[in-house]
Amino acid sequence: xxxxxxxxxxxxxxxxxxxxxxxxxxxxxxxxxxxxxxxxxxxxxxxxxxxxxxxxxxxxxxxxxxxxxxxxxxxxxxxxxxxxxxxxxxxxxxxxxxxxxxxxxxxxxxxxxxxxxxxxxxxxxxxxxxxxxxxxxxxxxxxxxxxxxxxxxxxxxxxxxxxxxxxxxxx
Numbered sequence: 001x002x003x004x005x006x007x008x009x010x011x012x013x014x015x016x017x018x019x020x021x022x023x024x025x026x027x028x029x030x031x032x033x034x035x036x037x038x039x040x041x042x043x044x045x046x047x048x049x050x051x052x053x054x055x056x057x058x059x060x061x062x063x064x065x066x067x068x069x070x071x072x073x074x075x076x077x078x079x080x081x082x083x084x085x086x087x088x089x090x091x092x093x094x095x096x097x098x099x100x101x102x103x104x105x106x107x108x109x110x111x112x113x114x115x116x117x118x119x120x121x122x123x124x125x126x127x128x129x130x131x132x133x134x135x136x137x138x139x140x141x142x143x144x145x146x147x148x149x150x151x152x153x154x155x156x157x158x159x160x161x162x163x164x165x166x167x168x169x170x171x
Contacts, residue, residue, distance in 0.1 A: 021035065
């Protein structure tokens with residue numbers, strides 16, 4: 001157990017601006033964890049929230065905030081989000097939502113797709129029309145296997161024409 005003299009030394013060093021937890025523990029000959037437990041039992045405040053530690057001021061789009069917590073409250077965000085955006089160099093995007101990162105072009109799956117004589121509204125429609133899975137169609141397109149894609153498209157067109165002729169004869 002810590003003596004009264006050691007606790008008074010701990011209290012004197014605890015509030016000193018230049019003392020670190022490591023240096024205080026070394027001066028007393030204790031481990032940091034033991035020093036923290038003695039400090040807790042002695043009723044000393046948590047050093048991480050000591051008043052001599054200054055928080056970083058934050059500037060977002062020309063508006064200066066006292067710290068990241070105040071900025072986060074102003075924009076209705078979490079403090080960690082403000083810190084991560086600042087560290088990533090995107091402080092001016094804080095509080096703007098997803099506006100800067102929204103896709104402007106439609107996704108490749110929704111664009112019209114033309115292979116040979118056939119045109120489909122999307123890749124999913126093309127995959128269904130050619131009788132392959134969507135994943136397989138994307139793999140073939142990525143591998144630039146136009147021979148297989150063209151053969152499938154021509155087979156799909158032949159089937160479409162045959163269906164159209166059979167409907168005309170049935171009517």
